[in-house]
Amino acid sequence: MKWDEFFVTGDPLIYGADVSIGLTVIGILFYLTYFKKWQWLWTEWLTTVDHKKLGIMYIASAVLMLFRGGVDALLMRVQLATPDSKFLDSQHYNEIFTTHGTIMIIFMAMPFLIGLINVVIPLQIGARDVAFPYLNAVSFWTFFIGAMLFNVSFVIGGSPSAGWTSYMPLAGNELSPGPGQNYYLLGLQIAGIGTLLTGINFLVTILKMRAPGMTLFRMPVFTWSALITMIIIVFAFPILTVALALMTFDRLFGAHFFTLQGAGMDMLWANLFWLWGHPEVYIVVLPAFGMFSEIISTFSRKTIFGYKAMIWAMIIIAGYSFMVWVHHFFTMGSGELVNSVFSITTMIIGIPTGIKIFNWLFTMYKGKISFTTPMLWSLGFIVNFVIGGVTGVMLAMAAADYQYHNTYFLVAHFHYVLIAGTVFACFAGLIFWFPKMFGYKLNERIGKWVFWVFNIGFNVCFIPQFILGLDGMPRRVYTYSAASGWGNLNMLSTVGGFLMGVAFLILVYNFYFSFRYSERENTGDSWGLGRTLEWSTTSAVPPHYNFAITPTVKSFDPLIQMKRDNVDLKPKIKDIKKIHMPDNSGVPFFMSAFFFIAGFGLVFEWFWMGIVGLIGVFITLIIRSFDPNEGYYVSEEEIKETERLTV
Amino acid sequence: MAHAEVHDHNTPLEYQSETGRLNILGFWIFLGAEIALFSTLFATYLVLMFRTADGPTPHELFELKGVLIETFLLLTSSFTCGIAIHEMRRRNRKGLFTWMIITLALGAGFLGYEIYEFVTYVHEGAALGTSAFWSGFFVIVGTHGLHVTMGIAWITLILIQVARRGLTPQTSAKVFISSLYWHFLDVVWIFIFTAVYLTGMVLHNG
Numbered sequence: 001m002k003w004d005e006f007f008v009t010g011d012p013l014i015y016g017a018d019v020s021i022g023l024t025v026i027g028i029l030f031y032l033t034y035f036k037k038w039q040w041l042w043t044e045w046l047t048t049v050d051h052k053k054l055g056i057m058y059i060a061s062a063v064l065m066l067f068r069g070g071v072d073a074l075l076m077r078v079q080l081a082t083p084d085s086k087f088l089d090s091q092h093y094n095e096i097f098t099t100h101g102t103i104m105i106i107f108m109a110m111p112f113l114i115g116l117i118n119v120v121i122p123l124q125i126g127a128r129d130v131a132f133p134y135l136n137a138v139s140f141w142t143f144f145i146g147a148m149l150f151n152v153s154f155v156i157g158g159s160p161s162a163g164w165t166s167y168m169p170l171a172g173n174e175l176s177p178g179p180g181q182n183y184y185l186l187g188l189q190i191a192g193i194g195t196l197l198t199g200i201n202f203l204v205t206i207l208k209m210r211a212p213g214m215t216l217f218r219m220p221v222f223t224w225s226a227l228i229t230m231i232i233i234v235f236a237f238p239i240l241t242v243a244l245a246l247m248t249f250d251r252l253f254g255a256h257f258f259t260l261q262g263a264g265m266d267m268l269w270a271n272l273f274w275l276w277g278h279p280e281v282y283i284v285v286l287p288a289f290g291m292f293s294e295i296i297s298t299f300s301r302k303t304i305f306g307y308k309a310m311i312w313a314m315i316i317i318a319g320y321s322f323m324v325w326v327h328h329f330f331t332m333g334s335g336e337l338v339n340s341v342f343s344i345t346t347m348i349i350g351i352p353t354g355i356k357i358f359n360w361l362f363t364m365y366k367g368k369i370s371f372t373t374p375m376l377w378s379l380g381f382i383v384n385f386v387i388g389g390v391t392g393v394m395l396a397m398a399a400a401d402y403q404y405h406n407t408y409f410l411v412a413h414f415h416y417v418l419i420a421g422t423v424f425a426c427f428a429g430l431i432f433w434f435p436k437m438f439g440y441k442l443n444e445r446i447g448k449w450v451f452w453v454f455n456i457g458f459n460v461c462f463i464p465q466f467i468l469g470l471d472g473m474p475r476r477v478y479t480y481s482a483a484s485g486w487g488n489l490n491m492l493s494t495v496g497g498f499l500m501g502v503a504f505l506i507l508v509y510n511f512y513f514s515f516r517y518s519e520r521e522n523t524g525d526s527w528g529l530g531r532t533l534e535w536s537t538t539s540a541v542p543p544h545y546n547f548a549i550t551p552t553v554k555s556f557d558p559l560i561q562m563k564r565d566n567v568d569l570k571p572k573i574k575d576i577k578k579i580h581m582p583d584n585s586g587v588p589f590f591m592s593a594f595f596f597i598a599g600f601g602l603v604f605e606w607f608w609m610g611i612v613g614l615i616g617v618f619i620t621l622i623i624r625s626f627d628p629n630e631g632y633y634v635s636e637e638e639i640k641e642t643e644r645l646t647v
Numbered sequence: 648m649a650h651a652e653v654h655d656h657n658t659p660l661e662y663q664s665e666t667g668r669l670n671i672l673g674f675w676i677f678l679g680a681e682i683a684l685f686s687t688l689f690a691t692y693l694v695l696m697f698r699t700a701d702g703p704t705p706h707e708l709f710e711l712k713g714v715l716i717e718t719f720l721l722l723t724s725s726f727t728c729g730i731a732i733h734e735m736r737r738r739n740r741k742g743l744f745t746w747m748i749i750t751l752a753l754g755a756g757f758l759g760y761e762i763y764e765f766v767t768y769v770h771e772g773a774a775l776g777t778s779a780f781w782s783g784f785f786v787i788v789g790t791h792g793l794h795v796t797m798g799i800a801w802i803t804l805i806l807i808q809v810a811r812r813g814l815t816p817q818t819s820a821k822v823f824i825s826s827l828y829w830h831f832l833d834v835v836w837i838f839i840f841t842a843v844y845l846t847g848m849v850l851h852n853g
Contacts, residue, residue, distance in 0.1 A: 131669045196680055204673045234676060238684035246691065249786060254776035256700075257691065257783070263698035264779040268691065275687075625804060628817070 008155050047584040049133035050544050051118050054140045058115025065108040072100035081494035083482040093478035094161035101164030107147040109284040112426040117226045123534035124223050126211025126551045131204040133582040139194040141592035146191025149599045153183035160184040168258035168266040179603045185248045186599040199233030213553035220532045224311050225290025228318045236279035243272035274325035282321040288425030292378045295432050296360050298529050299375040300367030306359040313352035320349045330398045331405045339398035346396035373447035377428035380455050388416030409469025412462045435526035439540040440518035446510040450503050457499025464489040531557040543642045545579045579634040591620040659736050660819040667820030674824045678831050685835050692783040702777035705847030714844045717760045724753035725833035732826050754799050761792050794832050
């Protein structure tokens with residue numbers, strides 16, 4: 001391979017990106033060196049096993065990926081704003097919609113939610129950390145390096161272009177030659193390891209690490225949603241692992257799983273992909289439901305309406321999430337019986353989801369509602385998500401789907417579900433728990449601007465797409481003719497897209513503004529309305545051991561109970577005992593570096609490099625296994641000092 | 648992370664530490680994920696079962712003798728692995744080592760036969776790229792074989808740790824977890840024996 005094939009060349013946009021990536025890297029290196037921050041970066045962040053810090057790193061990476069995926073989206077919208085546009089060529093457009101979809105789902109939505117779960121769940125159940133803190137670091141680093149590997153494709157070797165669904169035979173060697181599709185396979189495979197480990201980790205954490213008195217049916221709804229999500233992850237992600245591995249065998253080693261030659265079966269990929277892919281939709285939406293439940297209940301000053309119904313609805317949704325996958329390809333020859341069955345299971349999922357919507361509404365009924373920004377996002381969610389849900393039921397009807405399939409109607413539908421569900425939840429959750437992470441709130445006034453600009457932009461962007469879809473505009477086309485008459489609505493949609501971009505910039509400005517000017521919190525209950533244990537810590541940002549004394553839970557909404565009973569949350573000196581905590585470790589960081597080497601080697605089919613990387617991974621595993629890793633004790637003096645307790 | 652450990656005399660060593668208990672539960676969940684992984688491979692294999700294209704059919708190449716020997720070796724190794732755990736619970740380190748090493752030797756024998764079988768098939772014109780069927784065959788049986796290989800390496804490393812540090816709640820939890828893994832591979836093999844070999848020899852297209 002020649003150097004000019006190795007690097008992506010010939011496009012001014014890419015050169016611009018090369019320069020900006022280079023400058024950013026130099027800027028970061030300079031900052032770290034000039035301000036002597038290397039040591040700080042290494043000990044406080046890169047080697048940490050603290051669930052709160054890992055959560056913050058997840059969220060920071062996800063915001064970065066939101067930017068990347070968002071720029072992809074805007075490039076597409078610019079191309080589609082006018083008919084017969086020459087802004088992007090077809091190959092470039094294909095690459096952009098592929099990376100947009102993949103990044104938004106795998107590297108933005110999931111890590112954002114997993115980040116919030118990381119920060120909040122151990123605090124919500126009154127635990128000192130997760131069950132396997134070291135494994136948690138491995139999860140983060142494999143996700144991070146998988147994301148980086150996928151993003152490198154942008155400047156080295158070329159991006160995948162077969163869509164985020166990567167249907168065969170399009171994604172095979174014949175129609176997608178070169179390393180692009182391999183980046184997709186290896187990037188997702190490495191990140192998938194991290195997700196599976198997160199699933200196991202939080203399942204054990206929630207089942208085994210709850211504070212005394214917190215029975216399963218006293219768990220907060222968000223904890224329940226995380227528990228159910230982790231079960232879905234444990235059973236869905238291995239399917240993706242296998243599907244990706246089989247396609248890797250097809251592409252790298254000449255196997256015939258999904259190829260047209262050798263009696264392979266291309267539809268097998270579609271089935272395996274969606275057998276993972278549909279549960280994946282619920283992996284990114286159930287935690288969102290959980291967060292909205294917390295926020296709506298908190299700012300309505302009422303306990304959640306229909307708690308048990310909420311839980312059972314999520315359990316039923318989780319079960320059905322594995323029984324609807326064919327609705328993604330009704331038109332691809334499944335036959336009327338199969339289509340009917342999957343049509344019905346799909347519509348059934350609407351019932352528990354509807355129950356949840358009504359429960360949120362009844363929670364607000366007669367509540368004393370505070371319209372804070374997290375609450376605004378939650379209200380925006382209810383309205384917009386219902387549009388996504390109703391159009392979903394329309395699509396669920398197999399016969400009608402023949403009309404909607406592969407049109408912009410579908411595109412608009414799933415953006416209403418994923419943006420109004422997941423992205424709104426990410427924003428709402430981030431703002432709600434921001435003081436827990438950093439000790440100050442995001443500015444509410446600017447936050448309201450973000451909400452309104454984003455919401456208006458979102459609807460202006462996607463409502464025209466429903467109409468375009470019904471008018472027959474297919475998805476994944478890079479341009480259309482002026483005669484089609486789709487120009488005006490597309491231009492309107494593009495304007496909406498840019499409004500969302502503006503909202504994102506205001507959000508970033510809010511990060512800066514609030515860092516500079518926000519009042520610092522001095523209680524653990526920043527909103528003054530906290531209902532669950534994460535708000536019961538004495539300091540705004542919990543110390544690394546979370547709770548000086550493990551709380552005891554007597555009811556659902558434990559903090560409300562404690563407030564009613566006038567419980568003094570400040571720990572008593574006589575109760576302070578030394579606390580056992582896990583050691584930091586640099587091994588996960590190095591393991592992920594070796595994963596990167598292995599993945600990069602396999603992408604270019606340099607097998608020696610792949611083997612070197614994998615050997616490195618095994619060495620890090622062995623080093624960890626032989627390390628006695630006994631952890632350390634936080635002394636009573638240190639705890640007293642942290643908690644500001646004096647005799 | 649709790650430290651004040653309360654347990655009666657009958658609690659097995661591997662369950663005596665909080666870390667041990669958490670690790671064992673975590674590993675059971677991991678095995679749940681492994682079941683999902685192998686189920687996907689089985690589904691794939693069964694879908695591709697008759698898709699031999701121009702290549703040989705399983706009916707032509709499968710031989711019962713080698714497969715039976717493999718099965719016998721692996722099933723026996725699961726039994727000896729069980730005895731090893733029994734010896735560990737009796738705090739008999741020597742017994743643990745003896746039976747675990749026998750287990751690993753049987754596992755290595757299984758692997759030897761499997762590699763021989765693979766090489767034979769390749770010589771007879773059936774490789775990974777021959778047809779969809781053979782892709783499915785090599786990947787499902789190969790994935791199991793890879794698991795056995797990893798199991799042998801892993802258990803060896805754990806035995807070295809036991810030799811160095813003795814039987815502690817930590818090391819015994821590791822031994823116990825690796826034994827769960829070993830039994831799991833045995834269960835998967837029973838399904839491979841049935842779904843791949845017996846089915847392949849009995850059912851054939853046309």
